[in-house]
Amino acid sequence: MKNLVRLLRYLRPSTSWVVISLVMMVLGTVIDLIAPWMLKLIFDEGIGGSDVKLILALIIGLAGIQVVKSIAMFVQGRAQELVGQNVVYTLREQLYNHLQRLSFSYYDKAQTGQLMSRMTGDIESVKNFIGFGAMAMFTGAMTFVGTIVFMAFIQWQVTLLCMASVPLLLFALYQFNKKVGPAWGQIREQMGKLTTTLQENISGIRVVKAFARENVEQSKFEERNDQNFETNMDRAKLEAKSFPLMNFYGGLVFLTMIWVGAYFVAKGNMSLGTFMAFQWYTWGIIWPLNMLGWQINIMQQAIKAAPRVFEVLDTPVDISSEAGANADTxxxxxxxxxxxxxxxxxxxxxxxxxxxxxxxxxxxxxxxxxxxxxxxxxxxxxxxxxxxxxxxxxxxxxxxxxxxxxxxxxxxxxxKIGIVPQETFLFSATIRENIAYGVPEATQEQIEWASRKAQIHSFIDTLPHGYDTIIGERGVGLSGGQRQRVALARAILMDPPILVLDEATASVDTATESAIHEELLEVMKGRTTFIIAQRLSSVKxxxxxxxxxxxxxxxxxxxxxxxxxxxxxxxxxxxxxxxxxx
Missing domain, CATH: 3.40.50.300 (P-loop containing nucleotide triphosphate hydrolases)
Known part of the structure; x- marks a missing residue:
């Protein structure tokens, strides 16, 4: 429940749209409650009194309020979607910003696929509840209570008898809610594992192919996919058992109303207009309860997804600027x-x-x-x-x-610390953007200067689009040595007082390594440099x-x-x- 309350707090920035949506919802609910009463007047006052003018006026009135309801539903739908999208936007922004601030120790253990699943599927489940499910549940509750009040005011005896099977429907909903929650928890977890397997396979596809392990990886994915399928089927079986039972109990409410209502009409204890109105009103009891099954589904998805999102958001940032950290860098x-x-x-x-x-x-x-x-x-x-x-x-x-x-x-x-990491990572962007990643305002001359020092400029010049060549995800299209030299140029361009070369020339040939070190002699002048290497030629x-x-x-x-x-x-x-x- 605390996660649900925490989710609802994200509605605060959209308070005005929530109010608009609530007002439109109340307006639509009131129209739904008035319409059957007007039908009762058509039969009892208009047809019973042979008053054609009254019949025409009431029919025009019904048409008018239906137009108003349609407009209200349009405004409500747009407001709800805007509220849901605002919540998703805020959650994703907070989650992404927090992921940027978390330290290396968190990523030493975190699975990329799980994080992607939480950023996409889990947040989408939250949006479905905040933007639609919660309001639909509130609408259903208002309609249900309002319908009973109107029916009881018109004919309380028939109303009480019609409600005889409602407790059975409520019990079925309670049982469904108790079982579907854990089922959705399993589905969210399995989806995260499936996404992890997919992400790892795609990222490591070259290793997979190099070792001819396609069949093994396919089997691994099929196993995860089967688990996800079985988990979803278990949830589907639960719905298949529960929803027809709910519909059956809802049908009993309607049948009871027809039977009891017809008896009361035949005995002269209820007018025909009231009987016709009760047929309409009965759906105000049945549909909120039947729809509640789907709304519980949406709510449980959000309840199980929210902790997975909040788990990341609540992870403490163990490395950050200390309070009062004001030393001039x-x-x-x-x-x-x-x-x-x-x-x-x-x-x-x-x-x-x-x-x-x-x-x-x-x-x-x-x-x-x-x-x-x-x-x-x-x-x-x-x-x-x-x-x-x-x-x-x-x-x-x-x-x-x-x-x-x-x-x-x-x-x-x-x-102030330029690093060329052992595991070179390049973004799916142009060579220019990758080299200037730490200094996006760098001029072309500065970028070329850094490239020359890293012994990569001449290669870039041979490319059809030069520095505007898009090198693909993770630097696909470049050799290991070329990627390493682009990363070296990226660090040199920052012009840091401390330079760290972590196996920075491990992927280049001896001749290129020697040329790079000759160029680095000038770069390293006046600059504190740490060289991590296995080749002694790199440290001489x-x-x-x-x-x-x-x-x-x-x-x-x-x-x-x-x-x-x-x-x-x-x-x-x-x-x-x-x-x-x-």
Missing amino acids: DRIEGNVSFEGVSFHFADQDPEQDAGILVDISLGVKQGEVIAVLGATGSGKSSLIALMSRFYDVSQGRLLIDGVDVRDYELEGLRR RADRIVVLDGGKIVQQGTHKELFEQEGFFRNLFQMQEAAAAR
């Missing part, structure tokens, strides 16, 4: 200091699990080029991620220019090399100093020299 020069820094993921127990980073102390001066080496899982990328506050340190402090990174405004901090120009093992710094020094020591660096050097000699 424009003055960042690039002096970086790790002081006893340790790092654990949120789901790790610091007392039992080994840290990703353990007691890291490292000072880097502005303009220094620091190479970070280590085996897979040694904590190289985590060390860099802490600088941009993708994660926060678990212990110790990380300072930039003597200021704790948590005291900088988050967006400003990240704009580094001022200092830091070797990580098990999250700890085990070696530190220049290329010459580390080569003279026993350890990871010399072993790596010897292995790569032997491989090159083959």
Whole structure:
């Protein structure tokens, strides 16, 4: 119920349209209640009194109020849809904005397909209830109560007898509501899993084809699709059992009215006009109760979908600009200091699990080029991620220019650190837009300058549309090395005081790597640069090399100093020299 109340709060910005919709709904309901009474007058007063003028006047009146009702229904329908769309717009905007603010730790576990399902299907279910279902339920309740009041005022004995089977219909609705809720909960969850499977398959289609796993992936999707089908069929069976029973009980109400009404007319205790009016009024009892089954369906979909949406909205943003974080990021020069820094993921127990980073102390001066080496899982990328506050340190402090990174405004901090990630991601847009992603106001000359430094300009020039070439989703159409160089140009264009190259040349050939490093020599001047690499050729120009093992710094020094020591660096050097000699 609290989720339903929370949903209804989203109606506040559309209060005026809600009021208009309610007014139109009340007007339409009143017309529905007056119309049978006018029919009664046609039979009793007009036909009974042979008053043709009265009959004509009442018929014209009926036509007139039906025109008014039609106009009211049009206004109500438009107002309801506007209210529903406003709720959807607000929810989607809030959800998307919140997803942008959530930290890396959330996305380490979140499934993209589930998030897509919540952003689309779940919010659509909420809209159907807010924009249509809730108002329809209110309309039905008003019509039901109003009809009973009018019928009782005209002939209370027949009204009470007609209501004999209504408790059975209400009980059937109660049972249906109790069972259909969990069914819709299962459907929403299964739909999220199905969307996840679809998204993963499409995103990884090249891997699927490369390993000839189409049949396996098809079987996986069919299994999810079957589960979704079965879950929907279970819900459909429930509806198939409940709705005919509700219709049967509704039919009993009508049959009872005809039988009792006809008896009272025959006995002279009720006029023919009242009998005809009661036939009309009876539908005011039957249809709200029968429609309530569908409205419960819509309500339960929203009730089961809303927690999935609110679960994301209620996820705390664990990394944001701290209160009072006002250190001037424009003055960042690039002096970086790790002081006893340790790092654990949120789901790790610091007392039992080994840290990703353990007691890291490292000072880097502005303009220094620091190479970070280590085996897979040694904590190289985590060390860099802490600088941009993708994660926060678990212990110790990380300072930039003597200021704790948590005291900088988050967006400003990240704009001062240009990163070329190990996993290159490009958007489905032009090459120009991808390179200028961090600096959308960049001129063509600036974009070309960055491209030349990244050794990608000459390739772009060979394309039919040059920088206006659309490269497709995730950079499809470019080789791994080309994507990496576009990402490198994107980072260079930001002109940051701190530059991070996380395996930035891993996908290019040795000759291109050498050319890139020659161009980067100029780019790195005066700029603090961190190079994470496995190839020693990538780090030979580094001022200092830091070797990580098990999250700890085990070696530190220049290329010459580390080569003279026993350890990871010399072993790596010897292995790569032997491989090159083959």
